[in-house]
Amino acid sequence: MDLSLDESQQILVDTFSEMLEKECPTTHVRDCEDTGFSPSLWAQYCELGAQAMGLPESVDGLDMSLLELGLVATQSGLAIAPVPFLEIAAAGRLLAAVAPEDPLLAAIVEGRPAVSLALPRPHAVPGTSTTTGGRVLIPFGTIADAVIALDGETLFVAEGGDKRRSGRVEDIGASALAHWDLDQGTDARVLTSGPEARRAMTRAAAEWKLLAGFWLTGVAKRALSIGADYAKERVQFGVPIGGFQAIAHPLAECAIRVDGAELLCHEAAWADESDPTRFEMLASMAFTWASQTAIRTADISLHTHGGYGFSTEYDIQLFYRRARALSSVGGGAQEELQNVAQLCFDSDGSGEAESLLGGPR
Amino acid sequence: MDFRLGEKAEEVKREIRAFLAENFSEADRKAAAEDGGGHDWDLYRKLAANGWVSAGWPKEYGGGDRDPYEILTLYWELCKAGFPWIGLLNNGFIGHTLMAMGTDFHREEFVPKIASGEIAFALGYSEPGSGSDVAGARTMASPDGDDWLIDGQKMWTTTAHTAQYIFMLTRTSTQDRPHRGLTLFLVPTDAEGVDIQPIHTMGGERSNGVYLTKVRIPDSYRVGEVDKGWSVVRFALGLEQAMGYSDIHERFIQSAGRWSLASGPDGQRPFDDARIREQLAQTAVHAEVSRLLRHRSTWLAAEGMELGAKGAMTKSFSGTAYLEDAQNWMNLVGPAGLLKEDEDGALAEGNFDEAFRQTPVNTIYGGTAEILRSLVAEVELGLPKSR
Numbered sequence: 103m104d105l106s107l108d109e110s111q112q113i114l115v116d117t118f119s120e121m122l123e124k125e126c127p128t129t130h131v132r133d134c135e136d137t138g139f140s141p142s143l144w145a146q147y148c149e150l151g152a153q154a155m156g157l158p159e160s161v162d163g164l165d166m167s168l169l170e171l172g173l174v175a176t177q178s179g180l181a182i183a184p185v186p187f188l189e190i191a192a193a194g195r196l197l198a199a200v201a202p203e204d205p206l207l208a209a210i211v212e213g214r215p216a217v218s219l220a221l222p223r224p225h226a227v228p229g230t231s232t233t234t235g236g237r238v239l240i241p242f243g244t245i246a247d248a249v250i251a252l253d254g255e256t257l258f259v260a261e262g263g264d265k266r267r268s269g270r271v272e273d274i275g276a277s278a279l280a281h282w283d284l285d286q287g288t289d290a291r292v293l294t295s296g297p298e299a300r301r302a303m304t305r306a307a308a309e310w311k312l313l314a315g316f317w318l319t320g321v322a323k324r325a326l327s328i329g330a331d332y333a334k335e336r337v338q339f340g341v342p343i344g345g346f347q348a349i350a351h352p353l354a355e356c357a358i359r360v361d362g363a364e365l366l367c368h369e370a371a372w373a374d375e376s377d378p379t380r381f382e383m384l385a386s387m388a389f390t391w392a393s394q395t396a397i398r399t400a401d402i403s404l405h406t407h408g409g410y411g412f413s414t415e416y417d418i419q420l421f422y423r424r425a426r427a428l429s430s431v432g433g434g435a436q437e438e439l440q441n442v443a444q445l446c447f448d449s450d451g452s453g454e455a456e457s458l459l460g461g462p463r
Numbered sequence: 464m465d466f467r468l469g470e471k472a473e474e475v476k477r478e479i480r481a482f483l484a485e486n487f488s489e490a491d492r493k494a495a496a497e498d499g500g501g502h503d504w505d506l507y508r509k510l511a512a513n514g515w516v517s518a519g520w521p522k523e524y525g526g527g528d529r530d531p532y533e534i535l536t537l538y539w540e541l542c543k544a545g546f547p548w549i550g551l552l553n554n555g556f557i558g559h560t561l562m563a564m565g566t567d568f569h570r571e572e573f574v575p576k577i578a579s580g581e582i583a584f585a586l587g588y589s590e591p592g593s594g595s596d597v598a599g600a601r602t603m604a605s606p607d608g609d610d611w612l613i614d615g616q617k618m619w620t621t622t623a624h625t626a627q628y629i630f631m632l633t634r635t636s637t638q639d640r641p642h643r644g645l646t647l648f649l650v651p652t653d654a655e656g657v658d659i660q661p662i663h664t665m666g667g668e669r670s671n672g673v674y675l676t677k678v679r680i681p682d683s684y685r686v687g688e689v690d691k692g693w694s695v696v697r698f699a700l701g702l703e704q705a706m707g708y709s710d711i712h713e714r715f716i717q718s719a720g721r722w723s724l725a726s727g728p729d730g731q732r733p734f735d736d737a738r739i740r741e742q743l744a745q746t747a748v749h750a751e752v753s754r755l756l757r758h759r760s761t762w763l764a765a766e767g768m769e770l771g772a773k774g775a776m777t778k779s780f781s782g783t784a785y786l787e788d789a790q791n792w793m794n795l796v797g798p799a800g801l802l803k804e805d806e807d808g809a810l811a812e813g814n815f816d817e818a819f820r821q822t823p824v825n826t827i828y829g830g831t832a833e834i835l836r837s838l839v840a841e842v843e844l845g846l847p848k849s850r
Contacts, residue, residue, distance in 0.1 A: 103532060103762045104465045169464065330844040345847035350840035351833065355783075357843050358776040362752035365759060369751075372464050387748045436741065439748075443740035446747045447720045453732070457720050459713060459747055461754060462467045 105368070107173070115173050121146055122181040128417045134184040137270070138278035139215070139245050144185045148213035156191050157198050162211050168309065169371035172316035176364075179320025179396075182424050184276065186215045186242035188317060192310035193217040193250055200257065200302045201293045206248055217259075218242045220251035220284055221307050223433045225440035235285050237268075241431045243280030244270045250293070250306075251284045257299035258290040275427020308385040312370050314432050315388035318396040318425060319363045325396070325421040326356050329403030332418075336407075349406055356399040363392040373462070383445035383458045390438045393429035400425040468758070472532040479540040482513060492545040493804075499669040501549030502583065502622045511580025516551060520558055524570065525578045531765040535757070542710040550583050550622050557584040557630050560699045564687050573628075573649070585623040587631035587650070587673065588696065591616055595834045597632070597700075598642035598693060602675060604633035611680045613650065617673040619828065623659050624671055626652055630699075636690050645692035649684040650675070666821035700830065705760040705774030707781030708825050709753035715785070715818050716746045719792065722811035742788075742795055749784035756780055772835075772842035779835035782825035789818035 107115065125146050134140045147153065156171045157163025171191050178187050190210055196219070197207040209216040218240050223233040232238055240249055248261045260266055260282060268281035294302065330353055333344030343349045370384035400422040404411035411418050429435060449455045486509050495503060510516055519534040520526025529537075534555070541548040558577045561569045576582045593599035602615025613633055623629055629650045636644030652659065656678040662670040687695040723734040723743060733739045756777040763770050792815050793800050804813030826832040840846040 103468055103758065103765070105759060105762050107464070326844075330846065333846060342847055344840070344844075345849050347833070347837065347849045350844075350846045350849045351836040353844060353846070354836040354839035355779075357839055358756070358780045359752075361759075361773075361776060362756055362780065365755040366748075366752055368464060369466050369755060372466050376465070376467075384751075387751055390744070391748050391752060439741045439744035440737065442744035442747060443734075447724060447743060448734065453724045453734070457717055459717055459720070459750065 105365070111170060111173060114170055115177060117150060118152075118174050118177040119180075121150065122177055122183060126181040126183050128182075128420060131182050131184060131420060135276050137244070138184050138276035139186070139242065140184045143183060144215055145213070147183075147185055147187065152187060153190050153213050154194065154211045156195050157207075157211065161198055161202055161207055163194075163198070167371065168312060168374045169368065171313055172367055172371045175313045175316035176320035176323070176367075179317035179322075180324045182321060182324075182420060184278075186218065186245070186278070188310055188313045189218045189242050189246075190215060191313055192306050193219050195309060196250060196302060196306035197293075199305070200298070204259070204293070206259065209247070214247070215242065215245050216247045218246040218249050219306060219310060220249055220282070221310060221432060222252055222303055223437065225437045226433065227437070236283070237281045238284050239271070239279050239431075240282045242278045243267060243282050244278045249282050249284065250303075252299060252303040253284070253286055255297065255299050256286065256295045257293045257303055258286055259293060260284050260286075260290050262289055273427060275424045275431075277427050277431055279431075304382070308382045311389035311432055311438070312367065312385035314428055315363070315370070315385070315392035316367045318389075318392035318428055319360065319367055321421055321425045321428070322356070322360045322363060322392070322396040322399040325400040325403040325418065325425065326353065326360055328418050328421070329353055329356075329399075329406040332403075333406050343406070352402045353406065356395070356402050359391075359395040360399060363388070363395045366391050369462075377462050379463065380458050383442065383449070386438055386441045386445055389432060390435045390442055393425075393432070393435040393438070396425035397429060397435075466758070468532040468536060468761075471530065472536040475529070475533045475536040476540055479515075479537055482510075482515075483540070483544050483546065487544060487546055495545060495547040496667060496804075498547070499664075499667045500622065500625055501547050501668060502551075502625045503547045504625065506547065507550055507583070508580040510551060511578065516554055516580055517558060517578035519555060520562065520574075520578070524558075524562055524574050526558075531761045535761045538706070539710040543714045550625065553586055553622060553626075553630075554583050556586075556699050560630070560695065561686065564695050564698065566683070566686075568683050569649075569686065582628065583622065583626040584628045584630050584649070585620050585626040585652075585671075586699075587617045587620050587623070587629040589617065589619045591618050591672075594618075595831050596641075597696065598645060600632045600634055600645060602631070602633045604635050604646055604648060604680070607679070609682055611648065611682065611685070613648065613656075613675050613678040613680060615675050617675070619662070619670050620659070620673045621668070621670040623652060623673055624661065624669075628652065629673065630686070632692060632696055635692075639690075642693040644690050645696070646689050647686040647692045647695045648680050649686060650678060650680060654678050654680070664824065666824055668821075668824070701770070701774060705757070705764065705770065705777055707753060707757050707777045708785050708822075709750060709757045709781055712746075712750040712753055712781065712785045712788070715788070715814060716743070716750045718811050718814040719743060719746065722814065728808070738795060742791055746788045746792070749788055753777075753781040753784055772839045775830065775835040775838040776843070778830060779826075779832045779839065782822075782827075783832050785818070786822040786826055789815070789822040793819050 154163040155166045159165045194210045220238050226233050266283040336343050367388045370388045373381045404418045404422045514527050518527040518529040522528045604611045604613045631650045635646040656676040658674040660672045760777045799810045800815040802809035
């Protein structure tokens with residue numbers, strides 16, 4: 103057993119941590135609230151090779167693992183960076199797997215935030231949205247030139263800019279959402295079809311969710327440290343409020359859950375190469391738990407602030423809103439639990455599949 | 464990065480499963496659950512004969528020199544099988560403590576007998592007036608010639624009725640702050656003046672209250688320096704808190720999973736209901752996080768790294784999450800969930816009933832979740848002491 107990062111992974115963390123500390127203070131996040139996207143920050147990401155980190159060398163990528171992508175995602179979450187790192191990473195890897203010659207992949211490698219994904223949502227609550235075909239809410243749909251979507255067993259690219267894309271719709275997390283019309287129509291470009299198409303999209307969605315889990319873990323970590331710092335400074339009844347168990351214990355409970363989220367994300371990313379039968383289950387668990395943890399931690403931290411936590415002047419509300427938003431963009435924790443159940447206990451739908459619980463194999 | 468416990472641990476898993484298949488029948492499991500004492504001498508001596516009692520100790524003390532991953536696996540497999548293992552656990556802790564903090568006499572007189580399964584120890588920290596505030600112990604040990612006389616009362620002394628000794632926290636001074644006047648003794652359960660009375664619990668576990676009246680103990684049975692017992696207790700408690708209940712949590716969710724996929728009395732599968740799938744998944748996520756926290760504690764111990772409050776995190780989360788799951792399952796499954804194993808119509812071999820009765824204590828003994836959260840707040844978050 104070895105739960106530590108190796109030297110190059112630690113360097114990667116430090117590199118992004120330093121860059122984000124300099125380029126993405128919360129004042130910058132606030133400056134980008136109107137669009138949810140920072141072109142200058144994305145340029146910094148691309149300078150460090152982030153747009154092609156997880157792509158194979160054959161398409162000029164850096165051939166890094168999901169763990170390494172995840173470490174960057176956690177740093178991004180700590181800074182709530184307004185960049186489409188998750189979408190570009192997942193969409194790029196999907197294209198590299200099924201259509202390595204596709205021009206969109208070259209655009210990604212060049213650093214254009216060109217593509218987003220329509221995540222399949224088989225367990226969405228009826229009556230809340232369209233999740234396939236029709237109008238679908240797409241993260242960073244405001245800036246994408248194209249969206250990859252699955253319809254039945256056809257994986258296709260929807261392009262066509264403003265014909266398909268609505269204007270920006272404002273959301274609580276500045277997620278750069280736009281509605282995209284994802285009827286295939288006649289102009290969609292089919293990438294692949296049949297069971298392979300479904301498998302490829304399932305895989306891409308699992309990768310997005312795992313990376314979102316890493317990101318949310320970063321959001322939770324920063325929310326926790328903001329809350330703990332405030333609890334040490336804020337004096338009421340003549341003492342720092344962190345000395346009251348009513349304040350300290352909920353924060354401690356969050357600290358435990360945040361560690362659990364980080365471990366679960368790391369395990370899932372490790373499983374991709376070393377325990378592949380459990381990868382999708384663990385990725386789904388990681389998204390669920392990191393969602394629950396980030397939302398809870400931001401909530402506890404906000405309430406540690408009392409009334410100030412509710413004011414826009416304090417930073418904790420930025421994290422409170424974004425924890426919720428990123429989780430919901432992926433469907434949300436409750437919806438994802440349905441996926442977890444399927445993957446844990448009935449992975450092939452037969453009712454006879456061996457449970458994947460019980461630790462690494 | 465590597466999340467596997469390693470080949471040696473896998474080998475232990477195979478060995479213990481083979482041991483259980485040979486020595487621990489379904490009837491034994493039910494008898495252990497019925498008895499609730501947490502210790503069975505026949506089974507325990509078989510474990511000792513195979514070297515498992517001293518498996519984690521260094522070779523120089525006759526131990527097996529097994530690494531923390533192997534010991535984790537040993538406990539994990541026994542616990543999941545429903546083996547009465549509390550005695551084993553206590554004796555492992557006490558052995559470690561005597562080796563680290565005892566005298567040559569302790570190491571020669573007691574340690575080999577623990578290893579061979581000849582003797583067993585119960586833990587005597589809690590009292591009627593001191594639980595979480597363990598340093599508030601009032602059981603007095605007073606010098607009397609070369610001996611000590613112990614008077615007082617202990618609570619929750621599980622396995623005292625089957626053990627030969629109690630590892631007992633006593634007060635030897637009231638002059639200084641409470642934790643500076645504590646001393647540990649090894650108290651024979653058959654000494655004159657020791658009276659052990661049963662305490663029965665909702666979870667089916669049998670514990671004990673121990674009354675001590677002028678119990679004469681030679682000074683050679685003292686562990687650690689006089690009035691410096693707090694460091695001994697902290698050492699022993701630290702070993703305990705790094706564990707948690709992820710093993711039995713895993714057994715619970717695997718049982719619930721099997722149950723949900725089979726047809727019930729009405730011919731339908733519970734799994735086909737979204738509420739059941741949601742609860743299965745939430746429990747599975749909790750169990751996985753709980754296991755990971757425990758594995759991390761084990762990894763830190765194996766690597767000799769600073770544990771901080773990571774052990775407290777492990778136990779606090781594990782106790783809390785399993786309790787919450789057990790209660791939420793009961794909210795879902797209706798009256799049949801109330802039935803014990805072997806009752807007509809019981810669900811999942813009484814899984815839900817058993818967990819509902821047993822989990823409340825998980826956030827209490829060995830350090831309450833509340834005490835552990837205070838530790839986490841202070842050590843991991845740097846918050847001021849809150850009590």
